[in-house]
Amino acid sequence: MAPRTRELLISAAAELLDAGGREAVTLREVGHRAGVSHNAPYKHFANKEALLAGVAARELTQLGASLAALSQRDLPADAVLRAALREYVGWALAYPARFALVFSPWTAEFGDLATAADSSRSTLLGIVEAAQRAGQLPSGDTERVTGLLQAVVHGAVDLAVIGHLAVGGKGNADPDGLVDDLLGYLRASAAIVTSA
Known part of the structure; x- marks a missing residue:
């Protein structure tokens, strides 16, 4: 019970x-x-923060499970990466308060939250690394490339939520569009380095 x-x-x-x-x-x-x-x-x-950490842990666990399911599909690495980032953006836009909570600072250590964060991050790193191996992203430090992708996702979502990013408006794009742009630039960069 x-x-x-x-x-x-x-x-x-x-x-x-x-x-x-x-x-x-x-x-x-x-x-x-x-x-x-x-x-x-x-x-x-124990308190409200512990309860909110429980919410954040559940969100990260569910997001991580969705990303893991995508990585198990028989798709090219770039398609898995794009689908994973689309899933990430979709969740963030559907639940902006949960998204903000998950990535907010915490004043205490919560084991379930740390475990969920490590697991979902590890899954995302694996997807990015597979795209790097496939030549769809530049080679190099997978942590940094993942950080770049997350920075664009987070920034684009934040801008869209507050009304500073919209197709036909400010930025003339939505978060998915900006992520697509970034992936295109990174793919082109990887191709240039490979052909050089």
Whole structure:
């Protein structure tokens, strides 16, 4: 019964986060929304930050599982990379408050969150490395290339969420379009280096 209650609490917290940001998430309201006593959240989470870390860990676990499923498909490395980045962008745009939460600073160490973050990052690194081996991305430090890709995804999503990036408007692109542009530039760069 306890794991189910914990998951209900995390789901309720995620809904409140989506509706009103971090401020809307209180342990009392989470308990109420989950249909448990107002003290039940304290049996599973030491405080609000621990509950939010549970939400973030679940988000990263789900994102990592989606990326891992893509990497298992019988597709060329560049198609897997593009699909993975599209999945990343799609999740971030669908759940901007969860996206912001996952990549926010934490004041304490949370084991489940660290494990989920390491696992999803490792999956993304594997996808990028496969694209590098296939000559679709420049060779070199996979961490840096992955960081570059994430920086564009994060920046584009942030700009789109606040209304500073739109097809036909500012930037004349959406996040997927900018990611496609970057992949095209990186693919061309890899081809130049390979042919030199």
